Amino acid sequence: MSTYRAVQAVSPGRLELTQKTLQAPDPGKVRIRVEACGVCHSDAATVEGSFPIDWPRVPGHEVIGRIDALGSGVQGWAVGQRVGVGFLGGACGYCASCRSGDLVNCQNQEFSGIHHDGGYAEVMIAKASGLISVPDELSSVEAAPLLCAGLTTFSALRNSPAKAGDLVAVLGIGGLGHLAVQYARHMGFEVVAIARGRDKAELAKQLGAHHYIDSVASDPATALQALGGAKVILVTAAGGKSTAAAFKGLRAGGISIVVGVGSDPIEVSDTDLIFGGRHLAGALTGDPATGDATLRFSALSGVSAMIEKFPLEDAVSAYERMKSGKARFRIVLTMS
Ligand SMILES: [Zn+2]
Ligand SMILES: [Zn+2]
Numbered sequence: 001m002s003t004y005r006a007v008q009a010v011s012p013g014r015l016e017l018t019q020k021t022l023q024a025p026d027p028g029k030v031r032i033r034v035e036a037c038g039v040c041h042s043d044a045a046t047v048e049g050s051f052p053i054d055w056p057r058v059p060g061h062e063v064i065g066r067i068d069a070l071g072s073g074v075q076g077w078a079v080g081q082r083v084g085v086g087f088l089g090g091a092c093g094y095c096a097s098c099r100s101g102d103l104v105n106c107q108n109q110e111f112s113g114i115h116h117d118g119g120y121a122e123v124m125i126a127k128a129s130g131l132i133s134v135p136d137e138l139s140s141v142e143a144a145p146l147l148c149a150g151l152t153t154f155s156a157l158r159n160s161p162a163k164a165g166d167l168v169a170v171l172g173i174g175g176l177g178h179l180a181v182q183y184a185r186h187m188g189f190e191v192v193a194i195a196r197g198r199d200k201a202e203l204a205k206q207l208g209a210h211h212y213i214d215s216v217a218s219d220p221a222t223a224l225q226a227l228g229g230a231k232v233i234l235v236t237a238a239g240g241k242s243t244a245a246a247f248k249g250l251r252a253g254g255i256s257i258v259v260g261v262g263s264d265p266i267e268v269s270d271t272d273l274i275f276g277g278r279h280l281a282g283a284l285t286g287d288p289a290t291g292d293a294t295l296r297f298s299a300l301s302g303v304s305a306m307i308e309k310f311p312l313e314d315a316v317s318a319y320e321r322m323k324s325g326k327a328r329f330r331i332v333l334t335m336s
Contacts, residue, residue: 005335006121007315008056012049015120015316018056025071025125032083032126035140037119038062039315039322039331040148041175042087042261047319051114060333061087061112062147063119063126064140074128082134083126084295085112085119086147087285090130103287120315122335132291137299145305145330146179146298148285153180153236154294155286156257157187162232164188169230170209171220171246172237173200175329176260179305180234181207186301192227194220194246195237215242224249231255238262247280248272255279305330312336 003019010016025031037060045051046059063085067077077083091098091106098106112118112126134143146154153176162168168189170180177193184191185208192211193204201212213223220242224230229251235243235258243266247256258266258281268280286294298304306329310318318331 004122005312006058006117006123007312008058008117008120009047009049009053010056013047015047015319017313017315020121020123022123023125025069027072028074028129029071029125029127030067030074030077030083030131031069032063032065032085032124033068034063034065034119034122034124034335035082036064036144036335037333038144038148039318039333041322042148043113043319044323046113046118051111053114057113058117058119058121058124059113060119060121060124061085062144062149062332063112063124064134064144064147065119065124071128077128077131082140084132084134084143084147084291085124085126085130086132086151086291087111088130088287089116090127091287093129104284120312120333122312130288132288132295135295135299138295141307141309141332141334142304143295144332145175145307146294147291149176149305149330150179150298150303151286151291151294152176152259152283153234154183154297155290156234156259156283157183157232158290158293159283160232160234160257161253161255162189165190166231167192167224167228167251169194169224169233169246169249171233171235171242172260173204173207174237175327176236178203178207178329179303180236181209182301182303183297184234185209186297186303192224192230215245220246221248229254232257234259236260240264240266244268247278250276250278252276253278255281258282307332309334
């Protein structure tokens with residue numbers, strides 16, 4: 001096989017199926033036969049061109065596949081091994097962030113599907129330093145959405161100051177939130193799910209939430225304080241207003257961690273920050289070791305994404321469905 005199928009963005013909002021020529025991996029990289037790739041809301045950065053993109057570009061940063069070729073100098077990975085590739089394309093190992101152990105904020109890190117071609121394809125080339133190990137217990141389809149939606153929420157909760165028994169709120173029950181509720185429950189927190197309306201109440205309980213707050217019917221901050229105040233609010237839904245509305249629901253020393261990207265600013269008053277010493281922070285996905293832990297923890301605990309599958313050739317429909325917000329909750333492309 002000298003060519004492979006890929007779906008690439010060619011101009012803002014336009015994806016098309018194409019054939020690409022098989023390349024050998026450069027030094028430090030591996031070539032992967034892709035088995036599954038999640039469709040993430042952040043793929044819009046590529047398809048709509050909100051990041052500076054050199055078109056054509058293949059999106060996709062929730063990629064699971066098997067290594068079929070190793071570039072020179074790659075150690076620790078083998079041909080035939082199943083691996084994952086997330087949003088962060090692999091740390092450089094020599095910048096100031098890397099040298100201080102902060103691989104997430106590597107200053108020379110490329111983003112998968114943005115700076116180089118991603119996983120909406122039968123083949124992808126990836127940097128070995130960004131690879132994630134995939135446990136046998138997870139199918140490729142199951143594992144794919146855990147590489148971005150899963151890793152992002154797992155890493156934020158795992159690195160948060162919450163301890164077993166603490167009240168942890170998840171704001172928004174969607175692609176990220178439905179995983180966050182499960183992780184929070186399995187990490188031993190008292191879990192509050194917050195969403196608009198009653199529609200998600202039953203689902204939130206099934207996912208493991210102990211409490212549900214309808215942010216339309218009641219003020220989320222007051223409701224959280226009635227439960228004792230949250231140690232952590234994980235903001236998975238895009239929206240500065242809802243983030244600000246819940247913020248006063250933090251107990252003293254609590255932290256709101258934003259992982260969902262919205263366009264409107266978060267307006268939090270200085271007195272709400274100062275009195276109670278509350279924190280407002282962001283978190284960007286996670287490093288490869290935390291990616292390994294996300295997949296292992298998911299396999300051990302049974303945390304899983306609700307998935308709709310589409311074949312690669314239907315990537316346009318899959319992308320449109322993701323954009324519509326109607327997917328329940330993650331879409332995964334499969335390569336036959
Ligand atoms: Zn993503
Ligand atoms: Zn670096």
